[in-house]
Amino acid sequence: MKQQEIKTEEKFMSHNAWFCTSAGIVCLLLSVYSLTNHDIEEMTILGISVLFYMVVIAIFIIKAGFPLKMYFKYAYNDEFLNTIDTNAYKHTSCAFGVCLLGVLYNNDAIPSEVSHANMAIFYLGIILLVYGISTLWQSRD
Numbered sequence: 721m722k723q724q725e726i727k728t729e730e731k732f733m734s735h736n737a738w739f740c741t742s743a744g745i746v747c748l749l750l751s752v753y754s755l756t757n758h759d760i761e762e763m764t765i766l767g768i769s770v771l772f773y774m775v776v777i778a779i780f781i782i783k784a785g786f787p788l789k790m791y792f793k794y795a796y797n798d799e800f801l802n803t804i805d806t807n808a809y810k811h812t813s814c815a816f817g818v819c820l821l822g823v824l825y826n827n828d829a830i831p832s833e834v835s836h837a838n839m840a841i842f843y844l845g846i847i848l849l850v851y852g853i854s855t856l857w858q859s860r861d
Contacts, residue, residue, distance in 0.1 A: 726798050730859070733801055737855035739777065744849025746773055751842035801859075808854040815850040819843065 796802045
């Protein structure tokens with residue numbers, strides 16, 4: 721494998737990790753927002769910020785300079801990056817299991833107005849955040 725291809729994959733992994741981390745934070749904010757009062761001003765601000773986030777991500781994907789086939793690859797060619805990715809998935813599955821056990825254990829403490837969609841967004845946020853942080857932590861140098 722060429723050195724340039726390794727650098728491209730490292731750059732792609734870094735961008736992917738930052739994207740997952742920021743998307744996880746947005747998902748967690750959206751899931752917590754349902755517990756607050758639903759004022760029209762707050763909903764407008766939240767909607768505009770999520771729309772702004774989606775536009776920035778779309779611009780990032782267009783301008784990143786990665787070939788489209790790289791977005792649909794399931795493994796990295798570099799062995800070190802592939803190990804980082806595998807370990808990040810292990811951390812994600814462990815965190816998801818702990819999160820599910822925590823929700824089952826504290827089931828009575830969760831307010832009844834929390835919907836299944838909010839819980840799904842919460843779980844998605846946890847998964848994205850843990851994957852992004854794990855990838856960033858392992859690939860630091």
